[in-house]
Amino acid sequence: xxxxxxxxxxxxxxxxxxxxxxxxxxxxxxxxxxxxxxxxxxxxxxxxxxxxxxxxxxxxxxxxxxxxxxxxxxxxxxxxxxxxxxxxxxxxxxxxxxxxxxxxxxxxxxxxxxxxxxxxxxxxxxxxxxxxxxxxxxxxxxxxxxxxxxxxxxxxxxxxxxxxxxxxxxxxxxxxxxxxxxxxxxxxxxxxxxxxxxxxxxxxxxxxxxxxxxxxxxxxxxxxxxxxxxxxxxxxxxxxxxxxxxxxxxxxxxxxxxxxxxxxxxxxxxxxxxxxxxxxxxxxxxxxxxxxxxxxxxxxxxxxxxxxxxxxxxxxxxxxxxxxxxxxxxxxxxxxxxxxxxxxxxxxxxxxxxxxxxxxxxxxxxxxxxxxxxxxxxxxxxxxxxxxxxxxxxxxxxxxxxxxxxxx
Numbered sequence: 001x002x003x004x005x006x007x008x009x010x011x012x013x014x015x016x017x018x019x020x021x022x023x024x025x026x027x028x029x030x031x032x033x034x035x036x037x038x039x040x041x042x043x044x045x046x047x048x049x050x051x052x053x054x055x056x057x058x059x060x061x062x063x064x065x066x067x068x069x070x071x072x073x074x075x076x077x078x079x080x081x082x083x084x085x086x087x088x089x090x091x092x093x094x095x096x097x098x099x100x101x102x103x104x105x106x107x108x109x110x111x112x113x114x115x116x117x118x119x120x121x122x123x124x125x126x127x128x129x130x131x132x133x134x135x136x137x138x139x140x141x142x143x144x145x146x147x148x149x150x151x152x153x154x155x156x157x158x159x160x161x162x163x164x165x166x167x168x169x170x171x172x173x174x175x176x177x178x179x180x181x182x183x184x185x186x187x188x189x190x191x192x193x194x195x196x197x198x199x200x201x202x203x204x205x206x207x208x209x210x211x212x213x214x215x216x217x218x219x220x221x222x223x224x225x226x227x228x229x230x231x232x233x234x235x236x237x238x239x240x241x242x243x244x245x246x247x248x249x250x251x252x253x254x255x256x257x258x259x260x261x262x263x264x265x266x267x268x269x270x271x272x273x274x275x276x277x278x279x280x281x282x283x284x285x286x287x288x289x290x291x292x293x294x295x296x297x298x299x300x301x302x303x304x305x306x307x308x309x310x311x312x313x314x315x316x317x318x319x320x321x322x323x324x325x326x327x328x329x330x331x332x333x334x335x336x337x338x339x340x341x342x343x344x345x346x347x348x349x350x351x352x353x354x355x356x357x358x359x360x361x362x363x364x365x366x367x368x369x370x371x372x373x374x375x376x377x378x379x380x381x382x383x384x385x386x387x388x389x390x391x392x393x394x395x396x397x398x399x400x401x402x403x404x405x406x407x408x
Contacts, residue, residue: 001149001239001242001243002149002152002153002156002183002184002187002239002243003187003191004187004188004191004192006149006150006153006156007153007156007157007159007160007184007187007188007191008160009153010053010057010150010153010154010156010157011157011160013056013057013060014053014056014057014154014157017046017056017089018045018046018052018053018056018157019044019045019046020161021040021041021042021044021045021158021161022041022044023038023039023040023041023161023162023165023166023298024038024039024041024270024272025037025038025039026038026039026270026282026299027269027270029285029286030286031285031286031287031288032285032288032293032295035293035295035297036295036296036297037285037295037296037297037298037299038165038166038169038296038297038298038299039266039270039272039282039298039299039301040158040161040162040165040298040299040300040301041272041301042158042278042300042301042302042303043272043273043274043275043278043301043302043303043304044304045303046085047078047081047082047084047085047109047113048078048081048109048303048304048305049078049081049082049230049275049278049302049303049304049305050078050155050158050181050300050302050303051075051078051079051081051082051083051145051303052081052082052085052086053082053154053155053157053158054079054082054145054146054148054150054151054152054153054154054155054180054184055073055079055082055083055085055086055143055151055154056082056086056154057150057151057153057154058143058144058148058150058151058154059071059083059086059087059090059092059143060086060090061150062092062141066141067090067092069138069139069140069141070087070092070093070094070095070138070140070141071083071087071092071093071094071095071140071141071142071143072094072095072096072097072131072134072135072138072140072141072142072143073094073095073096073097073131073142073143073144073145074096074097074098074124074127074128074130074131074145075096075097075098075110075124075127075145076098076099076102076106076124076127076229076230076232077098077102077103077106077107077109077110077229077230077305078106078230078277078302078303078305079143079145079146080096080098080102080106080110080115080117081106081109081110081113081305083096083115083143084096084110084111084113084114084115085113087113087114087115088113088114088115093116094113094114094115094116095115095116095118095131095134095140096110096115096116096117096118097117097118097119097120097127097128097130097131097134098110098117098118098119098120098127099119099120099121099122099123099124099126099127100119100120100121100122101122102119102229103229103305103306103307103310104307105305105306105307105308106305106307107119109305118130118134123223123224123232123234124145124177124178124232124233124234125233125234125235144237145178145180146177146178146179146180146181146183146233146236146237146240147178147179147180147236147237147238147239147240148180148237148239149239151180151184152180152183152184152187152239152240152243153184154184155180155181155183155184155185156183156184156185156187156188157184157188158181158184158185158188158300159172159184159185159186159187159188159189160188160192162185162189162298162300163188163189163192163193166296166298168296169193169196169296169297169298170195170196170197170294170295170296170297171196171197171198171199171290171293171294171295171296171297171298172185172189172196172197172198172199172297172298172299172300173199173200173201173281173282173284173285173290173297173298173299173300174186174198174199174200174201174281174300174302175200175201175202175228175230175231175277175278175280175281175300175302176200176201176202176209176231176236176244176251177202177206177230177231177232177233177236177277178233178236178237178240179209179236179237179240179241179243179244180237180240181300181302182198182200182240182244182248183237183239183240183243183244183247185198185300186198186243186244186247186248187243187247189247190247197249197250197292197294198247198248198249199248199249199250199251199252199284199290200244200248200250200251200252201251201252201253201254201280201281201283201284201289202231202251202252202253202254202280203224203226203228203231203232203253203254203255203256203259203276203277203280204226204253204254204255204256205224205225205226205232205255205256206221206224206225206226206228206231206232206233206234207221207253208220208221208233208234208235208236209236209241209244209251210251210252210253212236212241213244213245213251218235218236218238218241219235220234220235221234221235222234226256226259226276227256227259227260227276227310228259228275228276228277228279228280229275229276229277230275230276230277230278230302230303230305231276231277231280250290250291252284252289252290253289254280254283254284254287254289258283258284258286258287258289259276259279259280259283260276260314260317260318261283261286261318261321262274262279262280262282262283262286263275263276263279263306263311263314264314264315264317264318265282265286266279266282266301267311267315268318272301272304273304273306273311274301274303274304274306275302275303275304275305275306276306276310277302277303278300278301278302278303278304279301281299281300281301282299282301284299285297285299322380322381323378323379323380323381323382323383323384324377324378324379324380325354325375325376325377325378326375326376326378326384326387326400327373327374327375327376327400327401328373328374328376328388328391328398328399328400328401329371329372329373329374329398329399329400329401330342330371330372330374330391330396330397330398330399331369331370331371331372331396331397332369332370332372332396333368333369333370334367334368334369334370338370339356339358339370339372342372342374342396343356345390345391345394345396346374346376346387346391348390349386349387349390349391350379350383350386350387351376351377351378351383351387352376352377352378353374353375353376353377354375354376354377355374355375356372356373356374356375357372357373358370358371358372358373359371359373373401
């Protein structure tokens with residue numbers, strides 16, 4: 001079992017190797033006016049997430065013989081980078097097994113730290129089985145992403161920092177995947193401040209800990225599906241689960257739309273780039289998902305390693321929802337000036353044309369017409385309605401092109 005002493009020892013060991021990440025005041029949240037909310041910005045940690053804490057603590061515990069044989073890990077991306085960075089700093093060979101669908105940015109970042117990457121399967125659990133296979137074949141030491149006492153103790157150093165930076169904290173929101181992060185933080189907090197409420201947050205598409213609490217025993221899901229790839233885990237660790245069962249007060253779920261909105265909110269309002277897994281705590285606040293919420297509140301932003309393609313889709317969805325961006329389709333006569341008349345009507349309505357695509361060869365397009373797709377920058381939802389009304393009044397048949405889904 002992990003103890004407070006283990007976490008304090010980890011802090012001493014890691015002091016010269018990691019950042020003490022800032023605790024930032026959050027912009028006001030409409031769902032909770034007047035509530036003091038702070039953000040523990042682990043997205044600004046070395047390698048872009050909290051994972052380097054546990055990885056370093058574990059690797060520093062290895063014997064010289066274990067270091068010589070090399071290490072192996074399974075990860076969706078953040079633990080991979082943490083292990084690669086930690087191993088590289090000590091000149092230790094590292095092999096990382098990652099799901100085939102892992103974001104390219106995380107794969108390339110892991111390789112940039114000197115690790116060998118093996119892509120296998122569609123989920124973290126598939127990659128973990130491959131790691132165990134290679135461990136048995138080559139004698140590597142497995143650096144588990146969450147279910148290891150040294151890993152948990154390393155992550156628990158965040159709890160110590162939160163208490164130093166915000167002694168009066170009342171509620172701490174922590175993302176949950178495999179459970180190592182919340183196990184370490186909850187153990188540190190409850191050991192020193194038993195009155196602090198620790199709430200875990202999971203993606204609705206990966207709810208293993210939520211289900212385990214409901215059934216009173218460790219549960220696994222058949223599959224996971226979420227843009228929060230860092231917490232897309234079918235089953236939490238057994239050691240993590242025992243600590244969660246004893247130290248965590250509640251676990252709530254957030255859906256994909258709420259995660260996407262939270263990423264955009266943190267980017268626009270807090271000026272922070274946060275990945276899906278790191279944004280679930282803020283998503284729970286924005287969606288008013290936490291019962292009996294007491295402040296001050298600290299939301300742990302566990303990482304910032306997000307694929308730019310996902311960011312672009314989320315930004316598009318957010319702009320559409322706010323009425324600041326719209327894609328429409330209509331038809332114009334296939335003659336000189338037809339497109340010009342459409343664009344002039346749009347311009348008079350005050351919209352900025354971002355892109356134009358026209359097509360005359362589709363089966364849906366009748367002879368003598370051209371289908372036009374427009375991407376427009378708009379002011380707000382009311383402005384969108386005005387533009388659509390203006391176009392329809394001019395005789396255009398207009399349809400709205402839906403944006404990408406967050407997990408598309």
